[in-house]
Amino acid sequence: MELTINVDETTRNGSLLFKAARTNDTRAMKKLLESTDVDPFIRGNLEETILHTALLNGNKDVMEVIVEMVPSLINEPMTSEMYKGETPLHIAILKQDISMVHYLLQHGADPIHARANGSCFVPGQYGQCYYGEYVLSFAACLGNEEIVTLLLKHGAPLQAQDSLGNTVLHVLVLQADKELACFMYDIVTSLVTNKQKHKVQSIENSNGYTPLQLAAAEGDTQMFNYLVQKQKRTYWTMGTISYCVYDLTHIDTWGDHKSVLDIITSSKKMQVRKLVDIRPVKELLHHKWKTFGLKYFMLWMISYIAYTSIFTAVCLYRPLKRMPDNQTDNFTVMIQKTLAESYQTKGDYIRLSGELFTILGAVVILASEVPYLARIGPRNFFGNASIGGPFPLLMVAFSFSIFIAVVFRILGMEEESIPLSVALIIGWCNTIYFARGFRMLGQFSIMIQKIIFGDLLQWCCLLFIAIIAFSSALYILFQTLNLKNYPYFRDFQMTLYTAVELMMGLIDFPIPYNNVTPSFIYIVYVLYMIFAYLLMLNLLIAMMDDTYWRVAQEREELWKVQIAATILLLEKRIPKFLRHRSGVPGITLGFNDDDKWYFGVQEIIPEEKGKIQAGGIHMVKSVGWEVIRSNLSKIANMKEYSESTPF
Numbered sequence: 001m002e003l004t005i006n007v008d009e010t011t012r013n014g015s016l017l018f019k020a021a022r023t024n025d026t027r028a029m030k031k032l033l034e035s036t037d038v039d040p041f042i043r044g045n046l047e048e049t050i051l052h053t054a055l056l057n058g059n060k061d062v063m064e065v066i067v068e069m070v071p072s073l074i075n076e077p078m079t080s081e082m083y084k085g086e087t088p089l090h091i092a093i094l095k096q097d098i099s100m101v102h103y104l105l106q107h108g109a110d111p112i113h114a115r116a117n118g119s120c121f122v123p124g125q126y127g128q129c130y131y132g133e134y135v136l137s138f139a140a141c142l143g144n145e146e147i148v149t150l151l152l153k154h155g156a157p158l159q160a161q162d163s164l165g166n167t168v169l170h171v172l173v174l175q176a177d178k179e180l181a182c183f184m185y186d187i188v189t190s191l192v193t194n195k196q197k198h199k200v201q202s203i204e205n206s207n208g209y210t211p212l213q214l215a216a217a218e219g220d221t222q223m224f225n226y227l228v229q230k231q232k233r234t235y236w237t238m239g240t241i242s243y244c245v246y247d248l249t250h251i252d253t254w255g256d257h258k259s260v261l262d263i264i265t266s267s268k269k270m271q272v273r274k275l276v277d278i279r280p281v282k283e284l285l286h287h288k289w290k291t292f293g294l295k296y297f298m299l300w301m302i303s304y305i306a307y308t309s310i311f312t313a314v315c316l317y318r319p320l321k322r323m324p325d326n327q328t329d330n331f332t333v334m335i336q337k338t339l340a341e342s343y344q345t346k347g348d349y350i351r352l353s354g355e356l357f358t359i360l361g362a363v364v365i366l367a368s369e370v371p372y373l374a375r376i377g378p379r380n381f382f383g384n385a386s387i388g389g390p391f392p393l394l395m396v397a398f399s400f401s402i403f404i405a406v407v408f409r410i411l412g413m414e415e416e417s418i419p420l421s422v423a424l425i426i427g428w429c430n431t432i433y434f435a436r437g438f439r440m441l442g443q444f445s446i447m448i449q450k451i452i453f454g455d456l457l458q459w460c461c462l463l464f465i466a467i468i469a470f471s472s473a474l475y476i477l478f479q480t481l482n483l484k485n486y487p488y489f490r491d492f493q494m495t496l497y498t499a500v501e502l503m504m505g506l507i508d509f510p511i512p513y514n515n516v517t518p519s520f521i522y523i524v525y526v527l528y529m530i531f532a533y534l535l536m537l538n539l540l541i542a543m544m545d546d547t548y549w550r551v552a553q554e555r556e557e558l559w560k561v562q563i564a565a566t567i568l569l570l571e572k573r574i575p576k577f578l579r580h581r582s583g584v585p586g587i588t589l590g591f592n593d594d595d596k597w598y599f600g601v602q603e604i605i606p607e608e609k610g611k612i613q614a615g616g617i618h619m620v621k622s623v624g625w626e627v628i629r630s631n632l633s634k635i636a637n638m639k640e641y642s643e644s645t646p647f
Contacts, residue, residue: 017040017050018050020032021051021053021059021062022059023059024054024061024062026062029065040066040069047078048078049076049078049088050066051070051073051074051076052091055092055095056095060099060100060103063088064103067104071108073088074088074104074107075089075108075110076088077116078118080118082118083120084116084117084118084119085115085117085118085133086118087109087110087114087116087135088104088109089101089104089109089135090116090135092104093147094142096147098147101151105151105154111135111154112157112160114134115134116133117163122163123164130174132166132168133162133163134156135156136158137166137168140171140187141184145187148184148187148188149187149191152188152191152192158196159199159200161203164205165206166214167200167205169189169201170203170205170209170211172185173215173218173220173223178223178226182223186230189201202250208258210250211227212224212228212231212250213258213263215227216263216275217267218269218271219269219274221274224278228246228280231249232245233245233598235589240604241602243603245598245600246279246280246599246601247596247597247598248582248597248598248599249596249597252581252582252583252597252599260275260281261281261284262568264561265561273554273557273558276560276564277557279601279603280601283599284583285563285564288567291580292570293566293567293570294437296570297570300570301434301437308428308431310357311354311358312424313354315420315423315424317351318420319337319341319351320335321335323335339410359403359406362398362402365396366399368573369392390449391430394426394430395430397426398423401420404419405419405423432444436565437566439559442555442563443551443558447547447548455544456540459540459543463503463536466532466536467499467500471492471496471499473524474489474498474524474525475491475492477518477521481518485512486511487510488511502529503537509525582597582599584598584600
């Protein structure tokens, strides 16, 4: 009984504590905290303390009483699953009460390790806001410059990473209010040294993205453009013309497997594709395509067509001989030569050289495509038309078909023609891949892929059900008839094939009209033609028409992304000694404080911003006139590739 009384008393006193915290009753709070019967660490329904409650209600007076009398509560976090880790300092920042934040920091609040990582604060089903867990991220996302400055003065770390690996800069990139995010990004980076700023801007999150790469992955053109412009340096200005150099760190693929260019070409988001038209990505891709991409692409295309032509010639002149007269069945007149008979004449050895070249090519294709498929992952085999879609997988199938044909040739099997036929079909169809190198044809490569693996695949699933249903019905109706008079329905397989021919309109209903045929067969036939021929076929046409117009509206953008993907593929496949790094090193441009590479772009600025100062030229302070003059020849050479022109 005594235990029950104590529990009830504790509960009652606990309720009084929370009531005093809510109502800002300082006298009651002091009296209760001085009592030995009160547990100051009691928790509420959400596992909050009395200090949390006071702050949530904006009661500064009672908050000060609690901090003075129970100072250990100042860093005590909430422990409920939803609000886990939220400290009083988090709440003060969310309330944007600078005086409360200042008071808590002065009395020992921890701005370094406090993390709010409950389900309410992380992206997910129950996430209501994502402010990055740390107090500095909370303040930055809320746009409070004074609190951010105060936290940094008290040692809040810029480089702190939350459970997703995001720093405060990553979290700002993800905010919906882009104007506020850009403003706070400027504030946060301006409060630290350049060395600290560059260091935190290079930190990668759990997905391997820096803030710039994260903006690209999200398809956030506004934030991406802001971050790029922030890293830009104006090399010289003359009137309304300026020459700017853009930092290629995390943008170019050189030494970076998750560069912005990689993100653009591998992403399925429509918004990400728009980055190809943002400076300096547009100029960089144009430079790469003109300097080496087009040249190596044309060489690759010509080599592949020549290889496929040699393979075709080898297949057309494969070793055959006439079948002995006593073995012929009037349908088959030629058979495969044995391995010993296949290589005897001069022509056979010429063909052998072509066959060896074909096998060598298949080995090279397999060695290049298998690592590429492993790198891009299975979801991109068919899902991303920009990086090639199914073509790399088809190239692997092409190589395996050739290897199977080689085994059949060695074993003397007559079925050699089957893998050769498959390889010929795949080999020539893969030439469609090279349409991406031409502006007029590039869109059709994507259209074909989207129609085959989108519209046609869905349509075939529906059609298969219809054909099975009506083929079964027709076969059952013909089972009781004399099938010699109905050869097109003599078994289920033949009935199925006949149904496909009828659906495509290749034949008329194949029954002899001079025979008496049950009338219900005609009824089933009419229903089948209405459903399969009229409805399903026109449905496919409508679906393909819709896909065509959707792709046609984005054809320029899609073509540029294809070109970008081709450039990146060529960069990875050509030998290292043939690779060319875009841009120029910063030290060449007089930027002695870093080892970055820059890409130059000539820009025309608004006239009101282009007023020149005395002497006619305004330059970046860190670059002297002597350095500029000594490098003008390099700049002139860069200009050729930096003009804002289409691919």
